[in-house]
Structure formats: structure tokens, C-alpha cells
Amino acid sequence: MKSTRALILVFLALLFAWIGQVGIGYVQVGRLQPVLNEETNYTEPPVPSGLAQTGARVFASEGCIECHSLSVRGPIGSSDLTRGWGQRRSVPRDYLFREPALVGFARIGPDLSNIGERIKDPAELMMHLYDPRKRKPASTCPPHPWLFEKRIAGPKTENDALPLPQINWKQTIPSYSAKSLVAYLQSLNLSYALPEAPLK
Amino acid sequence: MTSSSATNSKASSASLVLLGGSIIWSLLAGGFQIISTIKLLIPLLSRLLPISFFSYGRLVPASTFLLTYGWIGAGLLGVLLILAPRISGIPFRHGRFLIVGALLWHLAVLIGFTQILWQGSTGLLSLPYSRSVTAVFFVSFLILGIGISRGLGGTWKSGPLLPRFYLLGALLAFPLGLGTAEIILRQSVAPGSVQIITQLVWHSFFNHLWLTPLALVFLFQLMPSLTGRAVSSLPLGLLAWIATFTLGGWLSNSLASDGPVPAWMQSAGVIATLLFFVAVLGNGVLLRPLLEGKMDEIRRNVALRFLSVGAWAYVSAYAWLAFLSFPGVRQTTAFTMVSSATQTLLCLGFLGCVLTGSIYALLPASRNVGWPSHPALTWHFWCTTIGLAITASSYALAGIFQGLAWSDPGVPLSTISSYLRPFLCTAIVGQALWLVGQIAFSALFFSTVLKLFPKTAPTAVFPISIVDNPDTLQEIYS
Numbered sequence: 239m240k241s242t243r244a245l246i247l248v249f250l251a252l253l254f255a256w257i258g259q260v261g262i263g264y265v266q267v268g269r270l271q272p273v274l275n276e277e278t279n280y281t282e283p284p285v286p287s288g289l290a291q292t293g294a295r296v297f298a299s300e301g302c303i304e305c306h307s308l309s310v311r312g313p314i315g316s317s318d319l320t321r322g323w324g325q326r327r328s329v330p331r332d333y334l335f336r337e338p339a340l341v342g343f344a345r346i347g348p349d350l351s352n353i354g355e356r357i358k359d360p361a362e363l364m365m366h367l368y369d370p371r372k373r374k375p376a377s378t379c380p381p382h383p384w385l386f387e388k389r390i391a392g393p394k395t396e397n398d399a400l401p402l403p404q405i406n407w408k409q410t411i412p413s414y415s416a417k418s419l420v421a422y423l424q425s426l427n428l429s430y431a432l433p434e435a436p437l438k
Numbered sequence: 439m440t441s442s443s444a445t446n447s448k449a450s451s452a453s454l455v456l457l458g459g460s461i462i463w464s465l466l467a468g469g470f471q472i473i474s475t476i477k478l479l480i481p482l483l484s485r486l487l488p489i490s491f492f493s494y495g496r497l498v499p500a501s502t503f504l505l506t507y508g509w510i511g512a513g514l515l516g517v518l519l520i521l522a523p524r525i526s527g528i529p530f531r532h533g534r535f536l537i538v539g540a541l542l543w544h545l546a547v548l549i550g551f552t553q554i555l556w557q558g559s560t561g562l563l564s565l566p567y568s569r570s571v572t573a574v575f576f577v578s579f580l581i582l583g584i585g586i587s588r589g590l591g592g593t594w595k596s597g598p599l600l601p602r603f604y605l606l607g608a609l610l611a612f613p614l615g616l617g618t619a620e621i622i623l624r625q626s627v628a629p630g631s632v633q634i635i636t637q638l639v640w641h642s643f644f645n646h647l648w649l650t651p652l653a654l655v656f657l658f659q660l661m662p663s664l665t666g667r668a669v670s671s672l673p674l675g676l677l678a679w680i681a682t683f684t685l686g687g688w689l690s691n692s693l694a695s696d697g698p699v700p701a702w703m704q705s706a707g708v709i710a711t712l713l714f715f716v717a718v719l720g721n722g723v724l725l726r727p728l729l730e731g732k733m734d735e736i737r738r739n740v741a742l743r744f745l746s747v748g749a750w751a752y753v754s755a756y757a758w759l760a761f762l763s764f765p766g767v768r769q770t771t772a773f774t775m776v777s778s779a780t781q782t783l784l785c786l787g788f789l790g791c792v793l794t795g796s797i798y799a800l801l802p803a804s805r806n807v808g809w810p811s812h813p814a815l816t817w818h819f820w821c822t823t824i825g826l827a828i829t830a831s832s833y834a835l836a837g838i839f840q841g842l843a844w845s846d847p848g849v850p851l852s853t854i855s856s857y858l859r860p861f862l863c864t865a866i867v868g869q870a871l872w873l874v875g876q877i878a879f880s881a882l883f884f885s886t887v888l889k890l891f892p893k894t895a896p897t898a899v900f901p902i903s904i905v906d907n908p909d910t911l912q913e914i915y916s
Contacts, residue, residue, distance in 0.1 A: 267700060341698055
């Protein structure tokens with residue numbers, strides 16, 4: 239076999255892999271549209287806010303995906319639903335507005351696909367980011383103090399300051415990255431039904 | 439010095455730049471691996487040292503990036519620069535460009551690694567760096583690839599067909615895969631789920647269509663040369679070759695989660711993984727007779743020893759992947775530490791051992807030096823192989839326990855974390871052993887390159903001077 243023939247053969251094989259998966263994948267799931275919820279008159283999945291979209295990049299850059307997945311499986315062969323990580327399994331339409339779209343390959347901690355539904359209070363999420371053990375003493379999640387600033391407190395405590403004792407009159411204020419990350423985590427919410435994935 | 443030998447000397451410098459840099463990256467990666475596993479074992483460390491660039495979420499992608507692009511990628515390109523002109527009989531032209539290409543590769547690794555530590559990873563599979571780093575990798579690969587591919591056509595004077603074909607495919611897969619992934623993922627062409635599919639395809643391209651075929655080039659080139667035996671069946675080899683390139687791009691789908699990827703893709707991934715393993719077995723059948731009855735030579739020749747371990751790891755890694763792809767097994771082991779076991783087996787076991795064996799075999803020919811008969815050689819071999827065996831088995835067992843525990847909703851998260859501790863301890867021991875082996879190797883490499891040892895008693899030499907004399911290859915393959 240000549241090298242040119244081998245080259246053509248390999249090129250076709252590689253092309254087959256791209257077209258077979260990404261091409262057909264695009265035809266199958268790339269054209270999915272959000273579904274209109276007639277009760278609320280909102281589309282689902284909802285379009286995340288700009289802050290949440292920034293937060294998705296912070297989520298990726300902080301490496302949260304190394305320990306948390308973003309995909310609820312089940313109900314057969316998985317305990318994800320029983321553990322309360324979601325009311326239904328994840329489907330391709332859920333990832334429609336995710337940028338970057340991540341799934342993760344490890345679960346050192348729980349799945350976060352539905353964390354916005356599980357923890358509704360942004361202050362609680364903020365505290366978890368600052369020091370997870372203040373919220374859950376047994377947590378193995380590392381703290382992220384670099385997402386917060388220590389600022390000298392004025393006559394009044396700032397609205398978004400964490401409820402922590404002040405040391406040297408300094409209060410702990412979440413940075414823009416922390417706020418966007420919390421906005422992103424709150425946007426992770428699978429509490430809506432889709433035609434292909436009704437709520438259990 | 440003639441112009442040809444001057445040019446080859448520059449090419450040899452380029453390969454030294456790539457190899458020297460790759461060894462340094464491997465030491466850094468090994469260190470980061472240990473630190474990240476310790477952080478996972480003792481979460482208190484993260485509280486004592488709350489530094490952003492030292493966090494678990496950044497150390498893990500940084501060490502994976504350094505291992506794949508820094509150690510394996512740069513190393514394999516480096517040994518290819520030694521091998522290609524000696525096999526084709528065509529000396530490199532414009533050797534200075536190759537040095538520039540080698541430096542650019544390391545620059546890309548340096549920028550990528552710094553970005554991951556300081557700004558964080560992009561989170562994308564096998565693409566954790568920014569667009570600018572992709573551009574530098576591309577330019578570097580273009581320069582090095584043109585240099586390596588000279589003589590791939592009809593002018594490759596002698597020698598076997600299989601390594602040439604694997605090289606051809608690997609040289610095509612990397613730019614095609616990286617370019618397409620970059621366009622689809624970062625030009626926002628693809629919506630949601632298609633991005634995930636693209637990441638999986640690129641991950642397959644990177645591991646199974648670029649790194650694996652590159653390592654196979656060395657297995658099929660060096661093992662016949664070192665043992666003096668020919669590969670027995672060319673049709674079987676060609677069948678395995680075409681199966682590798684047809685199926686390799688589909689492998690990662692088999693390990694994808696249920697949700698974001700259409701179900702048929704997972705099924706296709708499972709079938710591809712099983713068939714790919716058949717192709718791997720085909721290659722195994724070709725390689726096994728080369729080593730039969732050669733135990734004494736394997737003991738004596740450190741290059742052959744590493745290549746043999748690499749060949750075993752090749753079959754084991756893909757057997758492991760095939761086992762994991764079965765639906766029942768995947769359900770249990772998805773999102774567990776078995777992915778770390780797979781990475782250890784594939785990256786450190788197969789690719790790492792083949793790379794090391796190739797360096798041991800080819801560097802003496804390139805620099806006209808012999809490896810010193812030194813305890814460091816023995817230390818390197820045993821620390822590396824025992825280290826990677828302990829690490830891979832620790833992660834595999836940890837993953838299986840973790841998966842079984844995740845399947846039982848009655849087991850709380852804190853209990854699952856406590857299940858992992860003994861395995862993480864042994865994994866740290868394995869990683870430390872591997873790092874000790876690499877330190878011994880780096881000491882050997884740099885002292886040999888700097889000619890600190892006398893040229894006596896080389897332990898990794900060819901039985902006949904095969905690399906400098908293509909005619910001897912003809913004798914073997916005729």
C-alpha cells in the first residue's frame with residue numbers, strides 16, 4: 239500500500255469520526271429549542287443571566303468540575319434521584335445555554351445539576367464558598383478565600399458582607415467572581431419538566 | 439563537518455531540547471500529582487494553605503496537562519526527531535527551524551501550565567488552555583511535523599510499513615483534531631450538548647489517535663530492531679492499523695454520562711471500544727513472538743525492558759477500557775476514580791514506558807554515547823513500574839469501592855470519602871515511587887547528555903548497529 243493511499247484512508251477515517259459524531263450529533267441535539275411553559279409563560283430551560291454566564295467560567299477556572307459532576311442519571315442503575323440530586327435525569331436540552339458545557343468525570347462531592355433548587359439562599363452558597371466547614375463541619379470541599387476581599391468596615395456593615403466576626407475591623411466582602419459563581423450555581427436548577435424528561 | 443552532519447547535529451539539538459524539557463515537565467507533573475492527592479487525602483491542608491494557584495481544582499488539570507503535553511507529547515516528538523532521519527535515510531534540512539519548533543512547543547506548555555495555575559483551566563476535556571496556546575502548539579507542530587514527515591512517502595528507503603503508517607495517521611490526527619475542536623468549541627459554533635460531544639471526540643483524538651499511534655511507531659520500529667525478529671504478519675498489522683484509526687475517535691463516548699449525549703452514541707462508543715480492543719489484541723499477537731524466549735535480553739537491555747512493559751501496559755490499558763465500557767460496569771464506575779486508574783495505565787504505563795524505552799534505545803545512537811552501567815538504571819526501572827502498578831491498582835480499587843458506595847443511596851458522602859483514604863495513601867506511595875524513578879532517570883539523562891560518564895559499558899545498545907544502517911533493517915524485514 240502506498241503512503242498516499244494510506245493517507246487518504248486515514249483522512250477518511252478521521253473525517254468519519256468527526257462527521258459521525260459531531261455532525262449527526264448536531265442534527266440530533268444541536269437544533270433543540272427551549273420549551274414554552276404555558277403555566278408560567280417562560281421558556282425552559284431558562285436563559286441564564288449575564289452574571290451566571292460569567293460564573294460558569296469561574297466554575298471552570300476554579301476546577302470545581304474536578305470534584306463535582308453536572309449530570310443527574312437514572313432512575314435505572316443509579317441512585318442520583320434517590321439521593322435527592324434532582325427530580326429527573328439530565329437530558330441534552332438542559333445544556334442548551336451552558337457555556338462552556340461541562341459534565342465532569344469525578345464525584346468527590348455531590349452532583350451540582352440541581353444545586354440551585356437544593357440551596358436556595360445565596361448567602362448560604364456564599365458562605366460555603368468562603369469556608370465550607372462553617373456550613374457543613376464534615377465537608378471535604380476546599381475553601382476559596384481568594385474569591386473574597388477583606389475591607390475595613392465603615393459605620394455600617396455592607397449588605398453583602400459575610401456574617402463573620404470582624405478581625406481588625408475588617409469585613410469579608412464577596413468579589414465579583416464569587417457573586418457570579420453563586421449566580422451560576424443558583425441557575426443550575428432542574429426543577430422544570432421537559433417533554434422528554436418529566437418530573438418524577 | 440559537512441553541511442549534512444551540521445544540519446543533523448541541529449536536529450539532534452532540537453530533539454535534546456524536546457527530551458530535556460519533557461523530563462523536567464514530568465518531574466513537575468509528578469510533584470503536582472502527589473500534592474493534589476495529599477490534598478484530597480487531608481482536606482485540612484487546603485484550609486492551612488488557601489492559595490488559589492495551589493488549590494486542588496488547579497493542581498489536577500495542571501499535572502494532567504504537564505503529563506500529556508509536556509512529558510509524553512514533547513518526549514515522543516523528541517525521539518521521533520532522532521528516529522525519522524535514521525530510518526528514512528534522509529537528513530533534516532533547516533535544522534534551526536526544528537530547534538525553533540522544539541522551543542515553541544515548550545513555550546506553549548509553559549504558557550498553558552502558567553495559565554492553568556494562575557487563571558484556572560478552561561474546564562474543557564484535553565483542552566484546558568487558551569486559544570493563544572493552541573496557536574503556539576499549532577505553529578510548533580507544523581514545524582516539527584514537516585521535519586518528521588520528510589521521507590514518509592516513497593523515499594522512505596527501507597524498514598517496516600507499520601510504523602510509517604502509524605506515524606502518518608498520528609501526524610494527521612493531531613492538527614485535524616485540535617483545529618476542529620478549537621473551531622467548534624471556542625468560536626461558539628456548537629450549542630450545549632454538541633460541545634460535550636466535541637470534547638469527547640477531541641479527547642479520543644488526543645489519546646487514541648495521536649499519542650497511542652505515536653507510541654506504536656516506536657513499538658513496531660524498535661522491538662523488531664532490538665530483538666532481531668520481524669513482525670510475523672503484515673496483513674494483520676494493517677488490519678489493526680486501519681481499525682485503530684477508524685475506531686479510535688469513538689472511544690470516549692463509551693465512558694460518557696447518560697444525560698447530555700444521545701444514547702446511540704454511548705452504544706456506538708461501547709462497540710468501538712470492544713472492537714478497538716480486538717485491534718489491540720491483534721497488535722499484541724504481532725508483538726508477543728518478538729519477546730518470546732528473550733528474557734535474558736530483556737533483563738540485560740533496559741530499553742527492551744521498558745518497551746516490553748509498555749507493550750503489556752498497552753494491552754492492559756485497552757482491556758481495562760473495554761471492561762469499563764460494559765453498560766453495567768459503566769453505570770457503577772462512572773464519575774469515580776477509575777478514570778484516574780485508566781489515565782495512569784495509559785499515560786504512565788503504556789505511553790510513558792514506550793517513551794522511556796525509546797529514549798534509552800535511541801539517544802546513544804544520536805549522541806554517540808552509551809548509558810552508564812549504573813544503579814540508577816535499576817532504580818529507574820523498578821521505581822517506575824512498581825510505582826505505576828501501585829498507583830493504577832489503588833485508583834482502580836478506590837473507584838470500584840466508590841462506585842459501589844455511590845450506587846447505594848444509604849451510604850452518606852462522608853462515609854464514601856472515608857472509604858477512599860487507604861487507597862489514596864497507597865496511591866501517594868505509588869506516585870512517590872514513580873517520581874523517584876523519574877528523578878533517577880533525569881539524573882541519568884542529563885549526565886549522559888553532558889557526557890559526565892565515560893563511554894564504557896553501555897547497557898542499552900542495539901545488538902547490531904541498526905539505526906545508522908538502514909540495510910540491516912532490510913535484512914530483518916526481508
